[in-house]
Amino acid sequence: MNLEDYLKxxxxxxxxxDFKRVFDSQxxxxxxxxxxxxxxxxxxxxNISGAVTLTPLNQxxxxxxxxxxxxxxxxxxxxxxxxxxxxxGWSTSFEREIDAYCVGAQxxxxxxxxxxxxxxxxxxxxxxxxxxVQRVRSVYPxxxxxxxxxxxxxxxxxxxxxxxxxxxxxxLLLLEQRRAQSA
Numbered sequence: 001m002n003l004e005d006y007l008k009x010x011x012x013x014x015x016x017x018d019f020k021r022v023f024d025s026q027x028x029x030x031x032x033x034x035x036x037x038x039x040x041x042x043x044x045x046x047n048i049s050g051a052v053t054l055t056p057l058n059q060x061x062x063x064x065x066x067x068x069x070x071x072x073x074x075x076x077x078x079x080x081x082x083x084x085x086x087x088x089g090w091s092t093s094f095e096r097e098i099d100a101y102c103v104g105a106q107x108x109x110x111x112x113x114x115x116x117x118x119x120x121x122x123x124x125x126x127x128x129x130x131x132x133v134q135r136v137r138s139v140y141p142x143x144x145x146x147x148x149x150x151x152x153x154x155x156x157x158x159x160x161x162x163x164x165x166x167x168x169x170x171x172l173l174l175l176e177q178r179r180a181q182s183a
Contacts, residue, residue, distance in 0.1 A: 003036060011042045014067060018074045022082060027106040031082035035060070040085050042078075050140075051077045053084035056166070060085070072115035076104035080117075090166035093156040097146060098125075098132045101139075129154075144176035145169055 001009075003023060007016045019042070023032040035042070044064040051062040060081045067074050083100040084092075102125035104117040118139045125132070133154065136146050145152040151172065157165045 001036065001039065006036045006039070010039060012044045012062075014044060015042055015062070015074065015078065018071065018078055021075055021111065022078045022107065025079070025107050025110055027110050028079040028082060028103055031079060031086045031103060034086035035082050038085055040082075042081075051081050053081045055084065055088060056090055070115070072108065072113040073117075075111065075113065076108050076115065076117040079107040080104040087156075089156065089158070090162050091153075091157060091169050092145065093153045094133045094136055094146070095154065095156050097136050097152075098129070101125075101136065144172050 003020070007019060011019055019032065019035075022028045023036075025032075034040075038058060040058050040060060042060045042062065044067055045061045046064050048061055048063050050066065051060065053060050060078075062074075062077060062081070066077070080100040080103060083103045084096065087096050087099070089096075101118065101120045102122075105120035105125060106122050108115050108117050109122045119135050124135065127135070137148055137150065140146065141148045143150055152169070153165065156162070
């Protein structure tokens with residue numbers, strides 16, 4: 001499938017131009033190419049905060065409000081979430097989030113956008129792993145996986161351990177959703 005056909009059939013029209021910029025970039029081209037080769041659907045959603053890659057479902061969901069508010073956030077977020085498609089797997093980890101945040105920060109720098117991708121910059125991506133974990137934790141402190149006390153593993157699990165970790169993470173997210181609804 002070529003890029004134009006992919007955009008028409010799998011990517012929300014509001015994201016076409018931004019996805020092309022990610023696809024044409026040096027830093028995120030391989031990640032965007034993974035979306036195209038996996039035929040990943042990129043959808044805008046009203047009922048989420050931020051964005052999420054659902055690798056087992058082959059989808060990326062992006063918050064509509066964020067897309068409408070900041071074009072630079074769109075590009076950085078597309079690069080970030082596309083990176084997760086390239087990473088594959090079922091679960092997530094701080095290792096994967098750090099990698100994706102760094103790709104988001106690097107595309108902002110490459111395209112010369114006047115925007116800081118959360119608290120990540122290309123230079124900060126050279127910090128120690130422990131410092132980068134703290135950066136991820138500071139992005140959204142109440143997050144059930146990555147927040148101040150988030151239980152996401154530091155390093156990525158593989159094979160059957162990855163599948164079991166995905167189930168554990170799904171359970172934690174569902175518990176958090178239920179808690180938020182009852183509050």
